[in-house]
Amino acid sequence: MRILAGCLVLFLACCGGQGPAGQFGDPAGDAAAAESDANASYESIWKEQKLIRNAEIDIEVGDLGAGVQAVEEIASRHGGIIADSQQTRRSDESLYASIRVRVPASAFEPTVADLRKVGRVSSEGVTAEDVTKAYYDLETRLAVKQETAKRLRELLANRTGTLADVIAAEAELSRVTSEIELMQGEKRFYDHRIATSTIQVSLTEPGGFWSSLVLPIRYGSGSLAAVLGQSASALVFLLAVLLPWAAVGSCVWLIWRAVARRRQRPPAA
Template sequence: MKSFPLLTLILTICLLAGCGMFDSSSERTADFQEDYPQENASPRAAKAAGMLASDAAAETAPPPTAPAQRRMIIKTANLALEIESYDPWMTLVKERVEHFDGFIISSSTRQVYKNARRGKLTLRVPQPRFEELLEVLKASAVKVSGENISGRDVSEEFFDLEARLANQKRTEKRFQEILKSAKTVEDILAVERELSRVREQIERMEGRRRFLQDRVSLSTIDVDWHEPYPLGGGSQGKTLWDKIAEGFERGFEGFADVLQSLITFVISTIPVAIFLALLIWALQRLRRWWRGRATS
C-alpha cells in the first residue's frame, strides 16, 4: 500500500494525457474515482493529483489572442512534354533545378523507336520556386501535352499534431519527475513503462511532423517526356535492306505475339475443358445407368 499514492498519480497523468487531451477531464476524473475510491487513497496523493490536473489544464489552455497560423500546403505537379532532344534538354533541366536549390529524385529513359526516346523525371524544389521551375520546364519543351497542378492543405493536421506533441512532452517531463521520487521497484517499473509508451508516441508524432514539413517545404514535379516520334516509325535515311530487315523483324514479332496469345488462350481454357469433359462423362454414365434401370 505504500506505492498506492504514486500509482494513483501515474494513473491521473495517463488519464489527463489521453486521446481527449484535457477537454473531458471531468468525465475522466469521475471514472477514476469510481475505480479508485478516494477513501483508499492518501490525502497527499489526492492533493498531488488535483494540483497536477490544475497545472495541466492551465498549460493546455490556448492563449487569449493566438496569432494567425500560416497555411501548410503540399504542392505537386504533373507535366507531359515533347522535347526536341533529350541530352541538351536534360543538361538544361539539371542546371535550372540546381539554380532553384532543388534536386532530381529519379530519372528513367527508354527507346521507343530507333530514333526516339521517352522517359520520366521526378523533381523536388523549394515551394517558393515551384511556379518558376514549372515555367522553365514548359518553356524548354517543343509542346506541352498535359499539365496538372494540385495542392493539399494539411494545416489542420499539422497544427493539431504540434499541440498533441507538446502535450506528450509535458507528460514525459512529469513522469521523469515522478521517477526521481520513486522508492520501490514496482513504482520504478510502472513509471518507466509509462515513460516508454509516451516516448513512443512522441517519436511517432515527430516522424509524422517531419514528413509533413518536408512535403510542404519541397514541392514535387513529375515529368513524362518524349522526343518527337518520326513519321513511319523512324524510317528516314534507311536503305532498302534495312527496311526489309525491319519488316522481317516486325513480322517475326507479330508472329511471336500471336503465338504467345494462342498459348495463353490454350492454357487458360484447360481448366474449363477438363470441367466440361468430366461433366459430359458424368452425364453419359448417368444416362447409361438410367437406361439399364429402365430395361430391367
C-alpha cells in the same frame, strides 16, 4: 485532449495519496495547467496552412539531350535535386525521358514556370494536398504527450511514493515516450513533404523525317507478311483436305474413260 488531462489528474492524485500530504504539490492544479497550456498552444498554432504541392508536366522537345540538361540546370538553380532520371527509345523511334525533380516548396511555382520554357507543353497537372488539420492535430497531441512525460519524470525524480507507484510511473513513462517518438517521426515526415515539392517531368523527342517515312513501311511490311503467312497456312490446309478426294476422283475418271473408249470401239469384221 480533456480525457488525457483527466487521466493524468487521476494518475498523479493516486500517486500523491500514497505519500505525506503536500509532497507532490497540487496534482489537479498541475494537470489543469497542462491542459490550459495545451489549449492555448492549439489555438495559437493554427496560423499557417500546410500544403503538399506536386506537379506533373509533359513536354515535347527538339533535342532530348538538351532538354534533360535544361531540366537539370533549372532544378539546380532553384535549390532542388534530380531524384530520378531515365531515358528510353520507344517503338515509334521517338526518344523519351522521365525526370523526377524535388525542389523547396518556396521554389515550386518559379520552377514550374521555367520548365514550361524547355519545350512545347503537351499536358500539365498540379496537385495541392491540404494537411493542415492533420498536422496541427498531431502537433497538439504531441504537446500533450510531452507534458505528460515531463510530469512523470518529475514524479520519478522525487521518488516519494511506494515501490509499486514508482514501477507504474516508469512503465507509463516508457509507454508515453514510445508514443512521443512515433509522433515525432510522423511530424518529421509531414515537415519534409510540406517543405519539398516533387515535379515529375516527361520529355519526348518525336521521331525524325526518315523514321516517319520508314516506320509505316516497316509495320506495313510486317502486316503484309502476316497476311501472306495466314494465306499460305490456309492453302496448305485446303490441299491436305482436297488431295485425297482428288486422287479418288482421278481414279474414277480414268476408269470411266477406259469404259467409254471400249464402247466407242467398232466391232471387228
